[in-house]
Amino acid sequence: MPSFDYIGSAKRVLNTEILALQNLEHYIDANFEAVCHSILNHQGKVIVMGMGKSGHIGKKMAATFASTGTSAFFVHPGEAAHGDLGMIEAQDLVIAISNSGESHEIISLFPVFKRLGITTVSMTGKPTSTMAKLSDHHLQITVPKEACPLGLAPTSSSTATLVMGDALAIALLEARGFSEEDFALSHPGGALGRKLLLKLSDIMHSGEALPFVTPETLIRDALLRITEKGLGMTAVVNESRELLGIFTDGDLRRILDKRIDIHTTSIGEVMTLNPTTATPNMLAAEGLNLMQSRNINGLILLEDNQVVGALNMHDLLKAGVM
Template sequence: MVDENQLRQWGTKVVDIEKQALENLYQYIDSSEFAQACQLILQCTGKVIVMGMGKSGHIGNKISATLASTGTPAFFVHPGEASHGDLGVLSENDIVLAISNSGEASEILTLIPVIKRMGLPLISVTGKPESSMAKLAQLHLCIEVPEEACPLGLAPTSSTTATLVMGDALAVALLQARGFTQDDFALSHPGGSLGRKLLLKVSDVMHKGDELPSVKHDICITEALYEISKKGLGMTAVVDSNNTLVGIFTDGDLRRVIDADVNLRTTSIADVMTQGCVTITENILAAEALKVMDTKSINGLVVINEQQQPVGALNMLDMVKAGVI
């Protein structure tokens, strides 16, 4: 059984070594090459094609995904597959970002003459400024680290961390240069929670048509309860003869009515409904509606149009189902 203190010491040493590697990275991001690489990518009217073998390929996959999700069209191409047809995805407006810690990945070096012949800009990311890839590239981003966290000096550890951070630095700098917003991010993440919060409108979530609970103001409480039970939202809108909203009746109102020993069959819903209820319009974001419910400590809302007529209704459960919460 290995001593627990020893395991913790080994783990802590890895963090210390990789922390030093990131401290070392400042000088390369502060260099003119980093800014030039950003400018080159900003001028690109095509895609950023990211390449890398082995662990560099795994990091390259993540970098391409981060670029793509933050406003810079990009995707990863495996260098080995590229030599057997996948290089056909390159177009004349693209730019290539090639990653290799040694700067001598043969699979990438094989492709460089083709990339050059196509006239595509090449940015290399290596830990060796004197490497073949560094010299052949139009721009070189250095990710050299003092040492790998692997005690054997073999497994890519500090170098892959530095490469990943360099990729994040590129993506975020480009994001800010493009003026990329939360709304832009949501458009590329429609399936994510942020996308749902930023894209879903009340009209996408609300119950409308036959699903909308609504009763006339002159009916009795019992009839209103039937509508609430039928529609299953725990409330109903109350309207006048012109279908204008005059109030709302909820499960909470029912509890108060029962406590007051009101006759449910003879009392008009207009006498016990909540007047001046909180309403929203269908064109606002569902997240805004949720904020209204939280602020007012209510579980449901009636959605109205410009004529103050109810066109929809929603409750907290709808927000949960829609992934807004």
């Protein structure tokens, strides 16, 4: 095979699509602002529609809306004509995507939209197209040319549509004052969700897994309890389980340097007084920050000064907070 300039071809695609996006800025205008106001003022959902490549872009657009505070989902126009229109209600708003603006699968649905009084927004590359004329609002996504040298495969046009959708989603996000906490609520399985929603109570050791001894306990026996529970520490409590102190692996190394007899000395004589503590309701991210700032590997959790839980850095790591 003759050699081919793959890098040159790729760079031409990038340059063509960059020009398309630069051109898109001309269409962020009063129409764009009107669409934003309309979406914000609607009580229902945003329904995104598109055929073929426009449909793929529409699915991503609906997903971005949904994760940034705008209730939305994608409906396939072909399926809509065969029953899925039942998912769309009068208070919803439809965003219909078609570069040509002549997608007959979508155009055939407009009489139903009009009859139900549904607000429609079309995103097309042709402001004189049928869809543009039928819609309440029109967002223009015209590109100078496709990156495909044949001018057939949607390339620059689909990129422009995707970016216009992102522009809408982020403008609406900022207008709503959508926060990191709001984002986490719709992404509880993601890293941000874990950091912002997970509490220490969700990962703490409690009940039988909780290491604690009384101050009269010999160091030897306390070490057995520490080994048994596997947290590298034990709380020292009175008979009401109120915290008196803590004993950790680090404390053990220090007393061994002092040649203290672990078989005859009680834990109360060597425990660390006034240890750093937290409450179960503290966010795991805050707990991590507390432990790092105090340079400690374990944390005792209190409610009304009673020991109710404990955890260490390994627990935070396993929970995905670190």
